[in-house]
Amino acid sequence: MAKKILAVDDDPDIVIFVKTVLEENGYIPLIAKNGEAGLAMARKEKPALIILDVLMPKQSGIRMYREIKSDASLKDIPVVILSGIAKRTFLRSQEALTEFGDESVPEPEAYIEKPAEPEELAEVIKKFIS
Amino acid sequence: MEKDTKTKKMLFVTQFEELWFDALQSLMDLRKSGFNHVVFLHVIERDKVAMRRGKGYLKDQEIKLREMANVRFIDWAEDLFVQGMEVGAYIVVGDILPKIISTAEEEGIDLIVTGRHRRPKLEELYAGSETLELLRRTSTPVLVHKYMLPSGKINEKPFERPLLALDWSPASGNAVRYLLGFKDIIKKVVVIHVAGEKTFKSDSAMEIQAIRKKNRQKLEEVCDAFRDVGIDTESHLYVGATCEQIEKAAQERGATMIVGGTTGKKSLKEIFLGNTAKKLAERSVFPTLLIPANIKHEAS
Numbered sequence: 001m002a003k004k005i006l007a008v009d010d011d012p013d014i015v016i017f018v019k020t021v022l023e024e025n026g027y028i029p030l031i032a033k034n035g036e037a038g039l040a041m042a043r044k045e046k047p048a049l050i051i052l053d054v055l056m057p058k059q060s061g062i063r064m065y066r067e068i069k070s071d072a073s074l075k076d077i078p079v080v081i082l083s084g085i086a087k088r089t090f091l092r093s094q095e096a097l098t099e100f101g102d103e104s105v106p107e108p109e110a111y112i113e114k115p116a117e118p119e120e121l122a123e124v125i126k127k128f129i130s
Numbered sequence: 131m132e133k134d135t136k137t138k139k140m141l142f143v144t145q146f147e148e149l150w151f152d153a154l155q156s157l158m159d160l161r162k163s164g165f166n167h168v169v170f171l172h173v174i175e176r177d178k179v180a181m182r183r184g185k186g187y188l189k190d191q192e193i194k195l196r197e198m199a200n201v202r203f204i205d206w207a208e209d210l211f212v213q214g215m216e217v218g219a220y221i222v223v224g225d226i227l228p229k230i231i232s233t234a235e236e237e238g239i240d241l242i243v244t245g246r247h248r249r250p251k252l253e254e255l256y257a258g259s260e261t262l263e264l265l266r267r268t269s270t271p272v273l274v275h276k277y278m279l280p281s282g283k284i285n286e287k288p289f290e291r292p293l294l295a296l297d298w299s300p301a302s303g304n305a306v307r308y309l310l311g312f313k314d315i316i317k318k319v320v321v322i323h324v325a326g327e328k329t330f331k332s333d334s335a336m337e338i339q340a341i342r343k344k345n346r347q348k349l350e351e352v353c354d355a356f357r358d359v360g361i362d363t364e365s366h367l368y369v370g371a372t373c374e375q376i377e378k379a380a381q382e383r384g385a386t387m388i389v390g391g392t393t394g395k396k397s398l399k400e401i402f403l404g405n406t407a408k409k410l411a412e413r414s415v416f417p418t419l420l421i422p423a424n425i426k427h428e429a430s
Contacts, residue, residue, distance in 0.1 A: 034218075055207050057169070057218045058237065062211055084200065089208040096214035 003048035003129055006030040008038030008064065009082070010056045014114070018051055018082070021118045025125065035059030039067050042074055048129050051121075052108075054083035054090060061085075062093050069105040078109040078128040082121070087111040137216065138240040139167040141270075143230055146172070146199070148245030151206050153277040156286050157243065162314040163289075165241065167216040170206065171233050172199040173226045196221050227263055234270050242272045246412050261411040265392045269424045271308060274411040276418075285386060288417045293320040293385035295376045298348060301391025305421040306352055309389060310359055318362040320383045321352050324375040325367060342367065373409045380416050389419040 005027045007018040022029040032038035036058040054061035068074045098104045110124045179192040199221045207217040222229050279285050289312055296302040323345050349365035356363040368375040380388050392407045411418045
């Protein structure tokens with residue numbers, strides 16, 4: 001049975017790109033346009049993997065990632081960050097939030113800086129979903 | 131940094147003309163008052179990508195403008211994210227005012243920060259002032275930010291010494307309550323009331339003195355409200371043309387910002403209304419914080 005993958009991104013062009021890659025590789029894409037909607041969908045659908053942008057309206061990928069990794073029912077879902085924000089910034093931002101008193105969270109399973117090649121994205125996904 | 135129970139959101143509207151990252155940095159003090167979430171908004175004006183005869187919709191131009199804004203916002207966001215702040219961004223095509231209003235509503239914004247957006251003279255003649263229109267249509271406080279001081283230096287802490295101009299209207303009361311929410315960053319509030327020359331038309335000196343006394347008492351009551359929450363304050367009574375006197379007071383009292391309530395277009399009797407707000411927002415050298423009469427989000 002095809003596995004569901006949640007893509008959270010506000011850029012319509014990226015959404016089309018990710019959706020196409022997922023469909024061509026036999027996955028069922030679920031789409032959310034911001035972290036708030038993404039988190040709600042993750043809780044409802046329990047996807048096999050989450051592809052997450054960082055700079056988005058309503059709730060950023062930084063906060064959404066933190067929520068996922070702090071939620072017992074979601075924390076084991078692999079997260080691939082797909083963003084224009086540098087990985088170093090993402091990690092430092094998580095460290096800053098931990099310093100301000102939030103729980104520590106692990107590094108994301110994979111980090112791809114935009115733009116991604118379709119093969120690159122497909123390969124990373126396959127690494128986490130057999 | 132202390133954790134605030136409610137994170138407040140600032141909408142930072144930039145057309146990359148007046149407001150750049152240093153303007154945003156000058157507002158970082160607001161974090162002490164709970165503003166830990168910044169939402170960027172850049173509106174690509176419709177006429178920049180509109181249909182042209184023989185060319186159709188300028189999709190290439192839209193992509194170019196979007197990506198230019200995106201590069202800037204990513205750079206700015208990285209700076210804020212590593213400080214533990216939350217950041218969001220909108221890059222949209224359309225008319226600036228409706229986009230500011232819809233984004234503020236969608237995000238539940240507590241403070242709109244914008245530059246001086248002026249329509250061309252002719253357009254303003256029939257469409258009115260953009261600043262006034264924004265103030266009429268939003269229930270969110272608006273900071274028309276001018277972060278460069280006349281000296282050429284950056285106004286690094288605009289909330290440090292605000293000048294609060296009061297006309298004793300309900301909108302003025304909103305402005306007082308809103309400023310009280312910034313007690314962690316305000317060092318001193320300069321409270322003023324500008325009495326119009328008409329106020330002194332009586333030929334009785336006693337009557338004029340009574341008016342002066344009454345205004346002084348009201349000013350003192352406002353000062354007490356600030357002192358009660360630990361904000362230092364001073365009050366002054368000015369006489370003359372409202373805008374000119376407010377600007378003069380701000381300069382001679384060393385203010386970092388001008389604050390006032392706005393009444394909307396209907397309450398023509400009130401002093402700090404329409405034209406005054408517009409003039410100060412568009413012409414004053416000081417950042418101008420305008421609190422709408424129907425304010426939804428309070429700082430405190």
